Amino acid sequence: xxxxxxxxxxxxxxxxxxxxxxxxxxxxxxxxxxxxxxxxxxxxxxxxxxxxxxxxxxxxxxxxxxxxxxxxxxxxxxxxxxxxxxxxxxxxxxxxxxxxxxxxxxxxxxxxxxxxxxxxxxxxxxxxxxxxxxxxxxxxxxxxxxxxxxxxxxxxxxxxxxxxxxxxxxxxxxxxxxxxxxxxxxxxxxxxxxxxxxxxxxxxxxxxxxxxxxxxxxxxxxxxxxxxxxxxxxxxxxxxxxxxxxxxxxxxxxxxxxxxxxxxxxxxxxxxxxxxxxxxxxxxxxxxxxxxxxxxxxxxxxxxxxxxxxxxxxxxxxxxxxxxxxxxxxxxxxxxxxxxxxxxxxxxxxxxxxxxxxxxxxxxxxxxxxxxxxxxxxxxxxxxxxxxxxxxxxxxxxxxxxxxxxxxxx
Amino acid sequence: xxxxxxxxxxxxxxxxxxxxxxxxxxxxxxxxxxxxxxxxxxxxxxxxxxxxxxxxxxxxxxxxxxxxxxxxxxxxxxxxxxxxxxxxxxxxxxxxxxxxxxxxxxxxxxxxxxxxxxxxxxxxxxxxxxxxxxxxxxxxxxxxxxxxxxxxxxxxxxxxxxxxxxxxxxxxxxxxxxxxxxxxxxxxxxxxxxxxxxxxxxxxxxxxxxxxxxxxxxxxxxxxxxxxxxxxxxxxxxxxxxxxxxxxxxxxxxxxxxxxxxxxxxxxxxxxxxxxxxxxxxxxxxxxxxxxxxxxxxxxxxxxxxxxxxxxxxxxxxxxxxxxxxxxxxxxxxxxxxxxxxxxxxxxxxxxxxxxxxxxxxxxx
Numbered sequence: 001x002x003x004x005x006x007x008x009x010x011x012x013x014x015x016x017x018x019x020x021x022x023x024x025x026x027x028x029x030x031x032x033x034x035x036x037x038x039x040x041x042x043x044x045x046x047x048x049x050x051x052x053x054x055x056x057x058x059x060x061x062x063x064x065x066x067x068x069x070x071x072x073x074x075x076x077x078x079x080x081x082x083x084x085x086x087x088x089x090x091x092x093x094x095x096x097x098x099x100x101x102x103x104x105x106x107x108x109x110x111x112x113x114x115x116x117x118x119x120x121x122x123x124x125x126x127x128x129x130x131x132x133x134x135x136x137x138x139x140x141x142x143x144x145x146x147x148x149x150x151x152x153x154x155x156x157x158x159x160x161x162x163x164x165x166x167x168x169x170x171x172x173x174x175x176x177x178x179x180x181x182x183x184x185x186x187x188x189x190x191x192x193x194x195x196x197x198x199x200x201x202x203x204x205x206x207x208x209x210x211x212x213x214x215x216x217x218x219x220x221x222x223x224x225x226x227x228x229x230x231x232x233x234x235x236x237x238x239x240x241x242x243x244x245x246x247x248x249x250x251x252x253x254x255x256x257x258x259x260x261x262x263x264x265x266x267x268x269x270x271x272x273x274x275x276x277x278x279x280x281x282x283x284x285x286x287x288x289x290x291x292x293x294x295x296x297x298x299x300x301x302x303x304x305x306x307x308x309x310x311x312x313x314x315x316x317x318x319x320x321x322x323x324x325x326x327x328x329x330x331x332x333x334x335x336x337x338x339x340x341x342x343x344x345x346x347x348x349x350x351x352x353x354x355x356x357x358x359x360x361x362x363x364x365x366x367x368x369x370x371x372x373x374x375x376x377x378x379x380x381x382x383x384x385x386x387x388x389x390x391x392x393x394x395x396x397x398x399x400x401x402x403x404x405x406x407x408x409x410x
Numbered sequence: 411x412x413x414x415x416x417x418x419x420x421x422x423x424x425x426x427x428x429x430x431x432x433x434x435x436x437x438x439x440x441x442x443x444x445x446x447x448x449x450x451x452x453x454x455x456x457x458x459x460x461x462x463x464x465x466x467x468x469x470x471x472x473x474x475x476x477x478x479x480x481x482x483x484x485x486x487x488x489x490x491x492x493x494x495x496x497x498x499x500x501x502x503x504x505x506x507x508x509x510x511x512x513x514x515x516x517x518x519x520x521x522x523x524x525x526x527x528x529x530x531x532x533x534x535x536x537x538x539x540x541x542x543x544x545x546x547x548x549x550x551x552x553x554x555x556x557x558x559x560x561x562x563x564x565x566x567x568x569x570x571x572x573x574x575x576x577x578x579x580x581x582x583x584x585x586x587x588x589x590x591x592x593x594x595x596x597x598x599x600x601x602x603x604x605x606x607x608x609x610x611x612x613x614x615x616x617x618x619x620x621x622x623x624x625x626x627x628x629x630x631x632x633x634x635x636x637x638x639x640x641x642x643x644x645x646x647x648x649x650x651x652x653x654x655x656x657x658x659x660x661x662x663x664x665x666x667x668x669x670x671x672x673x674x675x676x677x678x679x680x681x682x683x684x685x686x687x688x689x690x691x692x693x694x695x696x697x698x699x700x701x702x703x704x705x706x707x708x709x710x711x712x713x714x715x716x717x718x719x720x721x722x723x724x725x726x727x728x729x730x731x732x733x734x735x736x737x738x739x740x741x742x743x744x745x746x747x748x749x750x751x752x753x754x755x756x757x758x759x760x761x762x763x764x765x766x767x768x769x770x771x772x773x774x775x
Contacts, residue, residue: 291775314559316560316582317582356686357686358775359774359775360686360687360688360726360772360773360774361686361772361773362583362686362728362770362772363583363752363770363771363772363773364582364583364770365580365582365583365584365585365650365652365655365754365768365770366655367582367650367651367652367655
């Protein structure tokens, strides 16, 4: 991190010195998944819902269609609105795929909901570049590999990152550089602050407080008499961009995975297998680096018609052993062979779940002897010393060694 | 059908048969019932989920023979709620009347002709002392797997061994082997794989009984204890070849008081707070030291007097697996044989050869 100039003014004392927190938020998530999967919906005002609107496309939002609005009212606002029933399975599948990309970007991911998360990308500069570059790459991968638009706000605090993504929507990227937080925040209307709903907004507006800057100028006591002490304290802190909360990853991750878009041209089984080998190799070496072992191997596929499927299998003993995981992954791939032959394959992903700490592994009785971790350990050691591409599997020779961005330890 | 009997006797019989009754009947609704068949003064109550069948014979004061299927849960709850004393049960049409004192109830019965026919066992029978067989089950059954994804390991292998019967179970982390010499029930080389669930039920029935009669067939095994007959379908498939896993030589041998070790493991394992936190056994000529450490929580050590012959070695084990092995090994002293920190360890009674507990270590780094 480059040295900062003068220490920030006291107002900034809770502000991080650098903007490294990303808020990534999928645009009109449910509606975008529908438009992705059904080309006839693209570019048209449409919404997902039954009795009420669950999500509206940007085209529909332009007519004033909003989430939680009754369908009848929405049709009045937007004649010709197409309303499709929700397909929650498709949404959670898309969400999983996007979160896999989040986790591939940084180990510090705090999910907030099915379609948004905070990512801490500080400390990745040497590996992956500046936060803006990381965010641009993430947006491109979400578009290419999952087929959805995602907006990213980057700032020094979680709150500002979220405001930035809201301002940048749709399909945008906005950085609030460190040191410019207040300049960014103060012109915004007070409704942008967390905790300012219709009632608070009304109360503040009736006193002529319209912008965050005006709110920040109100002395704490006066604000407390308007809103009560708790709310006043909270809003005062936000208006001064004070938000010391860190990106919380919660418990250690339960799965490690990687995926790769294959493009839409036809692929031979050998090509697909080569991708699988590369992915398994990558995932297992990440697991070993993180000292984690897992039992459940999950194969994730996107077919040529954009349908998705996942297959999983649990092996007998938690492992990070490349051949064992590869064998399970190949068996899963084989079971999907007819579907792939019929519809084509555009993305393959592999993840290993049910992870446990490798530093204490209950060994199994060697009913089927012959699996040894010695080769993996030797390969990891050489890669650590001479670089990732120094040793590779024979099928991966003459393939670009790594299309993926480097990673922090898991 | 009509009979009269003591409430306590009927409660116990309904409860025993009811343990094999399928939850909510599964695919066959009639299986949520207990089949009751009265012949003279003999009442036979049968519960089954097709895998496991428990039939209980009791003596009652019968006044009209007959056959009915009573809904298990309701009938058991009603009879259990009664005061001790005489209960009368009579079935007329599609209702069973349960009467006691001034209490009366009428319960809709299930269609008796839908209850599956259960074959009489014809296989050769052998009778063993119930206490010995109960002890063997107590030693072996807990080592069987509870993971239905690996059905073979949920079974207990019963195999002819020498002139006796051998019981083996493993969940792939530990393996328990018990020999019952003299109990020659199977032909040499013959073996069956009995679901551990059935054997857990059998264990409950064996308490206080004098004898148990075994019939091991091709597809079913039957056990008779007093007036109770338990029949279970066998598991099909090949049990793992465990013989090659039992180490033939043991460079390191620890000899330690069984109860002292069990007590120490119970105390020390309180500090193994995470699911896969092991207890470490440090073995040296000074004796045995047990250690459990959970990061950010705490740690516990305990030093035990023990004889140790071998090279200084620390081996880590899952504390529950270790404790189970120590608890079910007979005798006052046990020996723990180890090769190294990653090979199977063997627990036996000092000087005893009828029981063996093979335990895989936890690899720590």
